[in-house]
Amino acid sequence: MNQNEAAPPTATENGSAAAAPAAEAAPGPEAQLTELQARHTEVSDAYLRAKAEAENTRRRAEEEVAKARKFAVESFAESLLPVRDSLEAAIAIPAATPEQLLEGVHATLRQLVQALERNKVVAISPPAGTRFDPHQHQAISVVPADQEPNTVVTVLQKGYLIADRVLRPALVTVTAPK
Numbered sequence: 001m002n003q004n005e006a007a008p009p010t011a012t013e014n015g016s017a018a019a020a021p022a023a024e025a026a027p028g029p030e031a032q033l034t035e036l037q038a039r040h041t042e043v044s045d046a047y048l049r050a051k052a053e054a055e056n057t058r059r060r061a062e063e064e065v066a067k068a069r070k071f072a073v074e075s076f077a078e079s080l081l082p083v084r085d086s087l088e089a090a091i092a093i094p095a096a097t098p099e100q101l102l103e104g105v106h107a108t109l110r111q112l113v114q115a116l117e118r119n120k121v122v123a124i125s126p127p128a129g130t131r132f133d134p135h136q137h138q139a140i141s142v143v144p145a146d147q148e149p150n151t152v153v154t155v156l157q158k159g160y161l162i163a164d165r166v167l168r169p170a171l172v173t174v175t176a177p178k
Contacts, residue, residue: 079115083108116160124159124170126152136161138169142176149177 027035086108090101116122124136132139132150136159145153152172159170 076115076119079118080112083111083115086111120163121167122161124161124166125155126170126172128152128154132172132174136166136169137172137174139174140171141173143173145175147175149175151175 086104090096090104090108093100096104126133126137128151129147130152131148132152137152138159140156143153147153151174153175154173155170156173157171160167
């Protein structure tokens with residue numbers, strides 16, 4: 001062929017040859033099936049691992065909750081041990097004078113109050129004239145008084161809150177409506 005003669009078009013120039021390699025690159029049904037099975041196995045394995053991890057996490061969380069419930073009072077009990085020690089020490093002294101016993105009782109009461117406060121147990125003891133609160137007070141009796149209606153006259157027994165939750169309402173006497 002000389003240089004002036006036009007060469008016949010090649011398969012790549014007219015595009016038919018380009019289609020042939022693409023057809024060869026497209027996987028056959030068996031190859032697609034094998035690829036999908038491999039992908040399915042991979043996804044199934046990942047699913048089973050995730051499911052096992054979730055189950056292990058749930059089990060660990062349940063164990064932690066069980067331990068928390070079992071040992072929830074540990075801190076509270078630990079703070080009450082000095083109170084018990086003081087009471088036992090008072091009993092161990094057979095010839096204590098009433099003044100010594102009273103001093104020991106006051107010291108023990110201070111220890112108990114501190115232990116309760118450390119554990120967020122706070123007394124409810126409303127002063128006279130405080131508005132009656134049915135969420136924190138329990139009216140034992142209603143009496144006529146020279147105060148606003150539905151206010152506390154006297155506290156018969158202190159109530160207690162534990163972390164803003166009523167453990168025991170204060171027993172109070174309130175004024176009668178006019």
